[in-house]
Amino acid sequence: MARRPLPRILTGSAFSGRAPLARGRDLARSAADGAFDVLHPLITISRGLRRLTVAGRERWAATPKEQRGPLCFLVAAGGLIVALVPYGPLLALIAVMAVSAWAGREQPPEEETGPSEAETGRLQALYEALVPYLSVEGDPSPLYAHDGDWEGAFTEYAFDDDGRLEQLRLTYPAYFTDGEDEARLRVEQVLHAKSGRGREYHFAWDEAANELLMTVLGALPTDIAAQYFVTAPGETVLGFTDPDSVQRTLPVVRGAEAGDAPPVVWRTGRRSTEPHLLALGQPGTGATTLLRSIALQALRHGDVLVVDGSGTGEFGCLTGRRGVLAVESGLSGTLATLEWAAHETERRLIAANRARQAGAPEPADTRRPLWIIADRLTALTHLAAVAGRDDPQRLLQVPLRHGRAAQVTVVVADQFESAELLSEPVRAHTKARIVLGPATVEEVRAVLGEPPHTTPTPQVPPGRGYARLGSGPVLRLQVPATPDPYDEATGEAHRQAVVALLPERTVPAEAADVHAPVSFTKRSVAVDVVPVDAQE
């Protein structure tokens, strides 16, 4: 007999054995979801309240005992004010709820970060390379060991998009001689070599914490051209440096845009501790450009004498301009000019001395800054030696020794290979120093008295170098582009920038001659020649 099928309703899933269970679970889940939605704000607020309480407790624990009384008083006063203000308690409650809701909001879980396999390999290789320099035999628990773990030594690191190390903070054992330049230099060289050459690195040694922070430095701006820098009298902008190295910025025009840049400012005059400057570098690295930039700034408040030992006429644009006393390139003219400058320095000292003794203010002509700007003076020293004439550097002695009190500033620029021809007074009295162009650590140290805290790179743009004022830090430097406006290779924008800074002509252009002192001749007639020794 054929079996009759059961009615459909009795065979449906609703009446199968598991159906009530599943439905019950669904109901429970949707009830829980509903309850969570309803209670969510409450949960958030209570979580926020808990966080605020914990933060409050920590704050209280961190507050010094003597400050707890005033803090209690402040809180009580606040509570009283809230209680007295109309609707105060209600508003306070709403505020507490709002703050708790904000503090209790769910924060997205922090993304898992860590070095990739390649980056870990690099860090491990760096660690291994440092082992010989940062460990000693007999250390029972060396921080740096050949089978050691870099994670214990490198506390911070960052890689750029190309997987190259950008920043590294490492700790080193307390016995490492971090006070010795040689020891530091060895570690810096290893880090430089292993992190990728061709980039410039900055090393900050924290001797107190036994930590070294290595950072990759960006290029200094090369698009700042000669322009009017907003500085006080007695201040000269040598160039621009890293923002972290100086505390000041100057408004500058970069290309077509206005902005701010951190300058290296050199102070000259009576209160200066480094009243004279020496710049050294390889040929073609921008020494003449630096001197031109200094001369243009000096002419705003003073008079300038230029000695162009290379004789290439690169200061021709200054000839015949107001304040330019002479632009000399021949030996005879230079000797005459520097002799006058020495006498002028003496005259100023004597005049100022007499005025002081008479209780009168110093005459104005002793206070006007006088600048002696000498490019490649050693070339003339060599010529003088060959011709059996006086060394022009000897005549710089008086301005160098007494220039500070007489408002006379000497700026000398030369090349590394002629550096041994520089006289002792020039070396001794030029405390502001600049190195231009590619230079080894030893060369930088020889000129500045301290190695740079950055790794010099073999390729640098013209005008790039290091500056050190007295015993200050060694700063990276980029001199503003100040080319010779009469040079055909000079771009129009730069030419116009320099021409705009030139003082007006005092001599018609065709009459101006590089070899003829201009107002210097007039002044020299009036000079009262009394040797410095006569004052004493």
Ligand SMILES: Nc1ncnc2c1ncn2[C@@H]1O[C@H](COP(=O)(O)OP(=O)(O)OP(=O)(O)O)[C@@H](O)[C@H]1O
């Ligand atoms: N700060 C700078 N910005 C841009 N270009 C520069 C800068 N300094 C120098 N230059 C360029 O580099 C070249 C050489 O500059 P400069 O003549 O000043 O160097 P130098 O060291 O005096 O060379 P030399 O020993 O041959 O006289 C020039 O073409 C100049 O325009």
